[in-house]
Amino acid sequence: MSKFVHLHIHSEFSLLDGANRIKDLPVRAKELGMDAMALTDHGVMYGAIDFYKACKKEGIKPIIGCEVYVAPRTRFDKEPAIDKKYNHLILLAKDNQGYKNLSKLVSIGFVEGYYYKPRIDLEVLEKYHEGLICLSACLAGSVNQALLNGEEKKAEEIALWHKKVFGEDYYIEIQNNGIQEQVLANQKLVKLARKLDIPLVATNDAHYLKKEDSYNHEVLLCIQTGKKMSDPDRMKFDTDELYVKSPEEMSEYFSSFPDAIENTVKIAEKCNVEFEFGHTILPNYDVPEEFETHYDMLKKLCDDGLIKRYGENYSEEIAKRADYELQTIKNMGYVDYYLIVWDFINYAKRNNIPVGPGRGSGAGSILAYAIEITDIDPMKYNLLFERFLNPERISMPDFDVDFSDEQRQEVIDYVSKKYGPSHVSQIITFGTMSARMVIRDVARVLDFPYAEADKLAKMIPNELHITIKKALEQNKELSDVYENDENIKKLLDIAMGLEGMPRQASTHACGIVITKEPVDTYVPLYVRDNQISTQYIMTTLEELGLLKMDFLGLRTLTVIKDAIEMVRINRGIEVEFDKEMSDPKVYKLWQEGNSSGIFQFESQGMTNFMKELKPDCLEDLIAGVSLYRPGPMDQIPRYIRGKQNPGHNEYTHPALEPILNVTYGCMVYQEQVMQIVRELAGYSLRKS
Numbered sequence: 001m002s003k004f005v006h007l008h009i010h011s012e013f014s015l016l017d018g019a020n021r022i023k024d025l026p027v028r029a030k031e032l033g034m035d036a037m038a039l040t041d042h043g044v045m046y047g048a049i050d051f052y053k054a055c056k057k058e059g060i061k062p063i064i065g066c067e068v069y070v071a072p073r074t075r076f077d078k079e080p081a082i083d084k085k086y087n088h089l090i091l092l093a094k095d096n097q098g099y100k101n102l103s104k105l106v107s108i109g110f111v112e113g114y115y116y117k118p119r120i121d122l123e124v125l126e127k128y129h130e131g132l133i134c135l136s137a138c139l140a141g142s143v144n145q146a147l148l149n150g151e152e153k154k155a156e157e158i159a160l161w162h163k164k165v166f167g168e169d170y171y172i173e174i175q176n177n178g179i180q181e182q183v184l185a186n187q188k189l190v191k192l193a194r195k196l197d198i199p200l201v202a203t204n205d206a207h208y209l210k211k212e213d214s215y216n217h218e219v220l221l222c223i224q225t226g227k228k229m230s231d232p233d234r235m236k237f238d239t240d241e242l243y244v245k246s247p248e249e250m251s252e253y254f255s256s257f258p259d260a261i262e263n264t265v266k267i268a269e270k271c272n273v274e275f276e277f278g279h280t281i282l283p284n285y286d287v288p289e290e291f292e293t294h295y296d297m298l299k300k301l302c303d304d305g306l307i308k309r310y311g312e313n314y315s316e317e318i319a320k321r322a323d324y325e326l327q328t329i330k331n332m333g334y335v336d337y338y339l340i341v342w343d344f345i346n347y348a349k350r351n352n353i354p355v356g357p358g359r360g361s362g363a364g365s366i367l368a369y370a371i372e373i374t375d376i377d378p379m380k381y382n383l384l385f386e387r388f389l390n391p392e393r394i395s396m397p398d399f400d401v402d403f404s405d406e407q408r409q410e411v412i413d414y415v416s417k418k419y420g421p422s423h424v425s426q427i428i429t430f431g432t433m434s435a436r437m438v439i440r441d442v443a444r445v446l447d448f449p450y451a452e453a454d455k456l457a458k459m460i461p462n463e464l465h466i467t468i469k470k471a472l473e474q475n476k477e478l479s480d481v482y483e484n485d486e487n488i489k490k491l492l493d494i495a496m497g498l499e500g501m502p503r504q505a506s507t508h509a510c511g512i513v514i515t516k517e518p519v520d521t522y523v524p525l526y527v528r529d530n531q532i533s534t535q536y537i538m539t540t541l542e543e544l545g546l547l548k549m550d551f552l553g554l555r556t557l558t559v560i561k562d563a564i565e566m567v568r569i570n571r572g573i574e575v576e577f578d579k580e581m582s583d584p585k586v587y588k589l590w591q592e593g594n595s596s597g598i599f600q601f602e603s604q605g606m607t608n609f610m611k612e613l614k615p616d617c618l619e620d621l622i623a624g625v626s627l628y629r630p631g632p633m634d635q636i637p638r639y640i641r642g643k644q645n646p647g648h649n650e651y652t653h654p655a656l657e658p659i660l661n662v663t664y665g666c667m668v669y670q671e672q673v674m675q676i677v678r679e680l681a682g683y684s685l686r687k688s
Contacts (some may be wrong), residue, residue, distance in 0.1 A: 004247035004261050007038045007063065007135065008090055008173070008203035013047035016224030019208040019217045021501070022050045025244070025387030026058035028209055032246045036268040037061035040090055043118045045106050045524045046428070046505070049540045050276055063090040063271040064099055066106055067137065068120055075113030075121040086119050087142040087158045090135035090173065090203075092271055098131025099273045100521060106535070107525035114527055126165050134166045134591055135173040138205050139185060143172065147188040148181065155188075159196055171267070172203040174260055176253040187254040190257065192480060201267065202250055202260035207242040214240035216497040222445040223498075230447055279545045280396060281522070282336045283419050283514045283527040285343065294335045298367075301342065305370030309377070318366065318379060325367045325385055330387060334397055337547070340514070341399050342371050347414050348403060354557035356402030361387040373399060381622075396542055398550070403630055404561060405553035412551060422518040426533040427511035427541065427548065428526050429503040435460045435468045437503075438495045439600060447492055456481075456488065466498045507531055510552040511538045522546060587616045 010018030011025065018041060029037045034274065036047055037060055039051040055062035066145075069086045087590045094332040105128050109118030136143045136159070141309050146155035162170045174186045193200050208217045218229065218236055227234035254260050261397030291297040302322060329335055332448035348355050358374025364383035368374045378385070389397050403411055416424040417666040433441065436457040459478040461469045472479045472492075481488050505526060513534055515522060522536040522544060534541060541548050564575045588594075590610040601610060601621075606628055613624050 001266065004202075004250045005034060005036045005038070005063075005264040006091065006204065006206060006244060007065070007201065007264055007267060008040050008067070008138070008175075009038060009206045009244065010041055010067070011039055011047050011051065013044060014042040014207075015502055016220055016506065017042060017207065018500070019213060019220050019501070020206065020244070021209075022047050023054050023553060024159045024209055025051065026060040026062075027057040028244050029055075030058050030463065032244070032248060032531075035059070036061035036063060036217075036265075036271075038065045038092055038268075038271075040065040040067045041093070042067050043069050043106070043109060044526070044535060045103065045431075046502075048524075049275065049536060049543070052273075061268060063092055063260070063268060063275070064273050066102060066128055067091075068105060069117040070125070070142065071115075071119040071121045074123065075108065075119050075123070078115040086117055087127075087138040087145060088095070088113050088137040089125075089142070090137050092133040092135070092267065093273045094131050094133055094270050094572065095272055096131075099129040101131055103522070103524040104128050104520050107520040110527040112478075113456060118527075123396050129165050131272065132166070133169040133171070133289075134162055135171045135201055135203065135358070136162070136189070137173055138175060138177075139179070139181060139605070141173070143192070144185050144189070147192065147602035148185060151606050152188075152192075155192060155518055159192060159198060159224065163196065163198055169270075170198060171263060171494060172198050173201055174254070174257070175203055175205055176241065176245070176250060177205055177237075177242055178239035179237070199263050200257055200260040201263045202254045202257070203264075204245050204250065205242055206244045207237075207638060209242055209244055211243050213243065213497070216494055217242070217333055219442060219445050219499075220498055223441045228445055228447055278394070278544050279332060279514050279544070280547075281545045282333075282547055283340065283423060283516045285336045285339045287339070294339060295330055298329070298335050298338055298371075299326060300526060302367050302373045309341065309370055321366050321379070322370065323383070325365060325389075328385075328389055328391060329367070335391065337397055338371070338373070340368065340547070341373050341401070341549070343412055343418070344377040344415050345373055345401060348407075348411050351411060353407040354404040354561045356552075356554060356557060358399075360398070360400045361404070362397070362399040366381055366390050368399070396545075396548075398548075400550045400552065402552045402554040404558040406558050407556045408551055414515060415512070419514055420518075422520075423515050425513050425515075425525065426531055427536055427538050428505055428533045429511075429537060430506040431504045431506060433499055433501050433503050435495075435499060435681055436470060438499045439468070441492070442491055442495045442498065446494075448487075448491065456491070459682065463658065468492060468499055508538060510550045512549045512551050513541050514547045514549065553646075554599075556597075559597070581618055584616060590615050590621065 006029070008024065009020060011020045012018055012020050013022070024037075025037060025039070029035070037055065039047060039062070041047060043066065045064070045066055052062045052064065068089050068091055070089050071077065072083060072085050072087070091102055091105070093102050105120050105124060107120070108124050109120045113119035113121065126498075136296050138144065139148070142158050143155050146152070146158060154563065155301060159172065172189050174189050175182055190200065192198075193654065199381075209212060221227075221235050222229060251258075251261050285294065287294050287297045291300070306314055306322055329338060345355055347353075358376050359367065362368055363376045364378050364385045364387050365374070366378050366385070369377055376383070412424070439460065440453055443456065447639045448456075456478075459475055459481075460466060460468065461474055468562050473483055482492055483489070505528065507528060513519060517533065519525060523541065523546070524534045526535045536544070538548055567573050567575055589598075591600065591614045592612045593607045595607055599608070606625075609628055610621075610624060615621050615624060
């Protein structure tokens with residue numbers, strides 16, 4: 001173990017305050033000869049799992065923590081003049097129980113205590129202290145504040161309360177941060193610690209990686225507060241010392257208190273949180289008493305569904321496919337997954353809530369079709385089940401389900417009631433500072449004229465995932481001004497230093513997580529506009545094995561429902577989709593370019609494409625949209641690759657060979673694609 005460990009660090013997830021990128025922290029620790037490091041973002045744990053993985057990758061021991069906000073009275077008190085003030089406290093998880101308690105405390109801060117900041121109080125701190133190490137925090141800590149206000153007795157009472165709760169896991173924190181007030185605080189803190197026999201620990205409250213990054217951090221603070229660097233009253237720390245210092249720097253400064261340095265190592269040795277990835281934690285689905293097992297219920301649903309879809313005497317091919325899928329689902333442990341999805345889709349259909357027919361790889365499951373999770377026959381279109389579930393490529397299955405946008409919440413409410421409100425949550429997502437956005441932000445902070453900033457931002461190509469660095473390589477005009485204008489070079493260098501950092505948190509448009517135990521048992525919670533979300537993004541939840549579902553509210557389904565109802569009321573006609581989709585008049589809409597308002601057929605490019613293709617059946621539309629949308633050619637459904645060779649399982653169409661396995665877009669390969677589509681348009685594959 002190294003001779004010093006950083007235990008107080010803020011990353012980019014201390015939004016617009018911390019400037020340390022998660023991926024850079026363990027790399028820097030390794031460079032400085034340290035083998036452990038903590039993450040303690042302000043009031044949140046957004047980056048905990050990313051930090052854990054980044055540290056493991058570099059061979060650095062990750063310490064999961066948080067700098068929580070503590071209410072001056074209780075977390076429920078919210079009077080402006082009193083409760084807007086709060087204190088900081090560092091909490092570090094010793095073990096997995098400590099991680100659970102830290103998640104619980106951070107969640108309570110949002111769900112119950114939010115007032116300007118997510119706040120906890122001493123009541124819940126005492127209740128959930130097990131497995132946690134507590135440090136007295138920075139100048140904003142309650143012990144520091146009492147000492148700086150000359151209230152030594154109060155400081156002693158606060159310290160003794162924490163010592164009583166945390167025992168030997170409570171430490172008085174002293175810092176080396178270049179702030180004059182801290183020097184005075186350190187003297188009083190050391191005296192207090194010695195008097196009360198509380199161990200010292202040295203930290204540095206690192207908000208950025210290196211000393212030279214301090215200016216970029218000041219700009220970031222200005223972006224957060226809406227100020228300019230020229231504003232005399234802007235928020236600033238009056239120091240350039242809040243960086244990830246080396247063990248030598250820390251040891252030299254605290255040479256009179258070697259125990260404060262040694263204790264960082266002792267604390268790191270106590271902290272041993274381990275996360276498991278790749279397993280699955282599904283919620284409990286209660287089956288009716290007539291079924292002995294969950295598998296028995298799924299099999300019964302499937303047997304009945306196959307008869308309903310294909311008739312009493314369905315083919316041997318269908319029977320074999322269904323049995324293969326059923327065994328795969330059972331062996332991979334996803335029986336409950338199918339039942340859970342079937343249950344809420346069944347609820348929606350029973351209650352006249354429009355549900356999409358299914359999309360994505362889930363449409364390749366004949367059992368999903370049988371139990372009406374999807375309404376697309378995978379046998380008719382020769383869709384592959386292995387794209388959805390494959391024993392050789394273990395991954396959580398994922399049905400993307402579309403509901404009417406006006407009634408989506410009814411389904412979420414049903415799921416919440418069935419599994420319990422504490423077991424269902426929305427999912428967080430983060431908006432980041434894109435290339436154009438960060439240029440405008442930095443330009444405002446540096447007092448650049450708006451017109452000049454706007455011109456500069458518009459030099460960034462309007463491409464997905466474009467970065468300033470890539471733009472400099474692609475746009476000679478931009479690279480020329482960068483090389484020849486010192487002010488613009490400074491602006492762009494700062495912008496590149498901040499680009500891609502998270503700017504704000506929001507709620508994912510469709511993601512829902514459903515858990516076995518209450519959600520905050522696994523992950524911390526976040527609240528925005530009275531809506532509870534997880535603090536981890538969708539992919540992180542999946543890595544932790546939690547069940548994530550996409551409940552997408554689709555306006556198109558609402559429009560279709562309303563249209564069907566209007567036709568029924570005004571014309572007395574009950575719309576039958578199978579019948580309507582075989583009516584040539586339907587396809588005339590696409591042939592004549594009247595596809596406005598039809599999902600994925602609205603753009604001018606697609607409209608022109610369909611007018612030339614002249615589709616006259618559903619399969620033509622499928623082929624057309626698959627060919628038009630950018631993506632790997634080998635992902636086009638197999639049925640559009642050509643007629644099946646007798647006795648073979650492969651589809652071969654020589655016209656497709658020249659651009660197979662090439663990432664393409666219609667605009668790039670327009671002539672080739674149109675030639676293929678013309679050939680496919682008359683091809684007998686659609687008559688199968």
